[in-house]
Amino acid sequence: MSDLSAFRAEVRTWLQENFPPSLQNKPPSNQAGRGAKFEGDMETWRLRLGEKGWSTPTWPVEYGGGGLSDKQAKVLREEMRAAGAFNPIGGFGTAMFGPTLLDVATEEQKKRYLPPIIRGDVHWCQGYSEPGAGSDLASLQSFAEDRGDYFVINGSKIWTSGAKEADWMYGIFRTDKSKKYEGISFICLDMKSEGVEVKPIMLISGQSPFNEVFFTDVVVPKENLIGEKNKGWAIGKHLLLHERQGIAGSGAMGATAYGLVEAARDYIGMNGDRLADGALRERIARQKMMAHAFSQTARRFTSEAAVHGPSPAIGILKVAWAKMNQDREELMIEIMGSRGLAWKGEEFNDEELGHVRSWLRSKANSIEGGSNEVNLNLVAKRVLGLKGY
Amino acid sequence: MSVLTEEQTILKDQVSNWVRDEASVTRFRQMRDSNPDFGFESGTWNSICDLGLAGLLIPEAYGGSGMDFKTLGVVLEQLGRGLTASPLVASGVVGASAVLLGGSEDQKRQWLPRIASGEVVATLAVDEKARHGPEYTALAASREESGFLLKGGKCFVPEGMAANLLIVAARTGGQPGDHGGITLFLVDGEATGVERTRLSLVDHRGHADIEFSDVVVSDGNILGTVDQGFELLDKVLDRGRAALSAEMLGIGAEAFDRTLEYLKTREQFGQMIGSFQALGHRAATHFMDMEFARSSVEGALEGIDLGSEDLAKLCSLAKCQVGDFLYNMSNDMIQMHGGIGMTDEFDAGFFLKRARVAEATYGNRAFHLDRYIATEGI
Known part of the structure; x- marks a missing residue:
């Protein structure tokens, strides 16, 4: 305990000396590592936190991480929150690719890829889904032909978020056409390579967070192969566990400042000390309780995973998170009534316009990162031990 | 389940083994068939007391x-798995908590050692109508020269047949619906004017309606402060709600395990029925609901241990989450077992029936949903 108190004091002092007061409680709308480019105090803060390794507090010191224990990392989070500080560095690199590298990569690869992720210098995107390989991901066809010292990649990836701004891609590619699962390799490639073309996809929300990525004779050095050739499927799946774990750690995700209760007061009004619409009041209650139980479960799973590693049971959190988020978005626009259906125009405020877009965006929550149906199959098979999945 | 301490693990194994050997659902069936007056077997209760469970929450200084x-x-979940019928929640949790939280030193010395030993079965008599609503307490307590005179009726009192210490919520001021003006009294179950009627409910446990006809209570048997009893009552109820939620989690977990086992053994169309997605996905969804319920139940129990300021919210959340899970699981236990699930010979009906009684006890989901969202100011 006294060690932790000493550490807490150390963190507090460090934050006083290094966190620019001008940034207090002003986290950037996007993080470094997710495509954001900073300047001024924000850039200073990114460099300082990245240099200290506290952007990835529990990663080993030898790769530039913080080297903290889970308890110390908790203290760091608490002190950052108390100081109004935040982590300006994130993205696929810190959430999924980095943890996977720590588990499976060679020493050389860890030293090459991890430090820029920790500093937020490099923005990674993930090349998994293909037009013909969605839920049945292992049927992917993008082919990395082995030419001795290098691979030559042809094919395409789809639903690649952030590809337009990304510096690098990690992904799974076919290296043997005669086998399904045993013919897949996990490969990294520079998005500036010749033959890489990115095309944004316009979604029902009118936004383009996703892209198609086309590969035409893209040359990739052999050293970019993670793990062994034709053994990438296991790595790819392992990474998805970190993705779901990431969701588990994001209990507050989607909980915007303008909440359902506030909206209900503004748009529906009160009848005495109760919301005027009893049916919506009940649904708001159910939504709040689901979110509360979700954060309790996410916290419990996170602490259990710290002892036992990521569990396949995490798949249920993904399903629950999708439902929670979608229900919340539906409820929000319903509370707003006719004002919750705005496409554009100055007649509507930012909340109204924003929630329509995020409502439409949320429809993807039960599809992306493993559809609900695939996740339920996984839980039925791997957690419940049912056959035939 | 969150990580258990060594002590908790040992106790869990001990209770789990005892439930398997001595207090299984088969024993519950025997109890149902023999229909004892108290709604539980005295042998079962004696064993629970011998295991030290009746005094589990009571400090060592008072014999616990x-x-x-x-x-x-951890203990209640295991007892829930066996549908074990006993006054442990009513007496060892709710009764003990009432005396612990509201009692004077004399009252604690008088009652706690006997609750811990099982000699005294205590219970809280709060409901007066079909719907739980502690602030609607109307049972009249009128001031006498030395003490109070209780007049009125309580219904759906858990273990009301066995209880020899009744903790009665009564109105000493204000109107039904007011928080102010409620007082808790310790009433001897054998006192003149106390009349019990056994309620034969679907779970075959020992519930009773109790009529109080000019029952005399001395000043020494006022629990807490006159007119200020609502806060104490609510705290005591929350301990009961959290504990009952843990028992409900066990009931649901056992229903889940038995149903999953059936999905893995029952064959139709030449394959295990669990291989059909229509059933497998539902099983996975029940598993999800069970995990969420577990988190909320643990959240409420920890909230009590840590003295959380959000305790009312945490307990209502737990009762709702586990209530949802158990409602769906107990229904689907029958559906997934098909025709056999409808037979008395099979145990599924016991889970369904106990689930609904536990749901109604200390506030159902509708009550707790309302209580939860009221804390948000809407």
Whole structure:
């Protein structure tokens, strides 16, 4: 305990000396590592936190991480929150690719890829889904032909978020056409390579967070192969566990400042000390309780995973998170009534316009990162031990 | 399940083995068939007391073992798995908590050692109507020269047949619906004017309606402060709600395990029925609901141990989450077992029936949903 108190004091002092007061409680709308480019105090803060390794507090010191224990990392989070500080560095690199590298990569690869992720210098995107390989991901066809010292990649990836701004891609590619699962390799490639073309996809929300990525004779050095050739499927799946774990750690995700209760007061009004619409009041209650139980479960799973590693049971959190988020978005626009259906125009405020877009965006929550149906199959098979999945 | 301490693990194994050997659902069936007056077998209750469970929450100074609610939850989950019928929640949790939280030193010395030993079965008599609503307490307590005179009726009192210490919520001021003006009294179950009627409910446990006809209570048997009893009552109820939620989690977990086992053994169309997605996905969804319920139940139990300011919210959340899970699971246990699930010979009906009674006890989901969202100011 006294060690932790000493550490807490150390963190507090460090934050006083290094966190620019001008940034207090002003986290950037996007993080470094997710495509954001900073300047001024924000850039200073990114460099300082990245240099200290506290952007990835529990990663080993030898790769530039913080080297903290889970308890110390908790203290760091608490002190950052108390100081109004935040982590300006994130993205696929810190959430999924980095943890996977720590588990499976060679020493050389860890030293090459991890430090820029920790500093937020490099923005990674993930090349998994293909037009013909969605839920049945292992049927992917993008082919990395082995030419001795290098691979030559042809094919395409789809639903690649952030590809337009990304510096690098990690992904799974076919290296043997005669086998399904045993013919897949996990490969990294520079998005500036010749033959890489990115095309944004316009979604029902009118936004383009996703892209198609086309590969035409893209040359990739052999050293970019993670793990062994034709053994990438296991790595790819392992990474998805970190993705779901990431969701588990994001209990507050989607909980915007303008909440359902506030909206209900503004748009529906009160009848005495109760919301005027009893049916919506009940649904708001159910939504709040689901979110509360979700954060309790996410916290419990996170602490259990710290002892036992990521569990396949995490798949249920993904399903629950999708439902929670979608229900919340539906409820929000319903509370707003006719004002919750705005496409554009100055007649509507930012909340109204924003929630329509995020409502439409949320429809993807039960599809992306493993559809609900695939996740339920996984839980039925791997957690419940049912056959035939 | 969150990581258990060594002590909790040992206790869990001990209770789990005892339930398997001595207090299984088969024993519950025997109890149902023999229909004892109290709604539980005295042998079962004696064993629970011998295991030290009746005094689990009671400090060592008063003859208990002074453990926390988290540990209690581990025990109650195991008892829930066996549908074990006993007054442990009513007496060892609710009764003990009432005396612990509201009692004077004399009252604690008088009652706690006997609750811990099982000699006294205590229970809280609060409901007066079909719907739980502690602030609507109307049972009249009128001032006499030395003490109070209780007049009125209580209904759906858990273990009301066995209880020899009744903790009665009564109105000493204000109107039904007011928080102010409620007082808790310790009433001897054998006192003149106390009349019990056994309620034969679907779970075959020992519920009773109790009529109080000019029952005399001395000043020494006022629990807490006159007119200020609502806060104490609510705290006591929350301990009961969290504990009952842990028992409900066990009932649901056992229903889940038995149903999953059936999905893995029952064959139709030449394959295990669990291989059909229509059933497998539902099983996975029940598993999800069970995990969420577990988190909320543990959250409430820990909230009590840590003295959380959000306790009312945490307990209502737990009762709702586990209520949802158990409602769906107990229904689907029958559906997934098909025709056999409808037979009395099979145990599924016991889970369904106990689930609904536990749901109605200390506030159902509708009550707790309303209580939860009221804390948000809407």
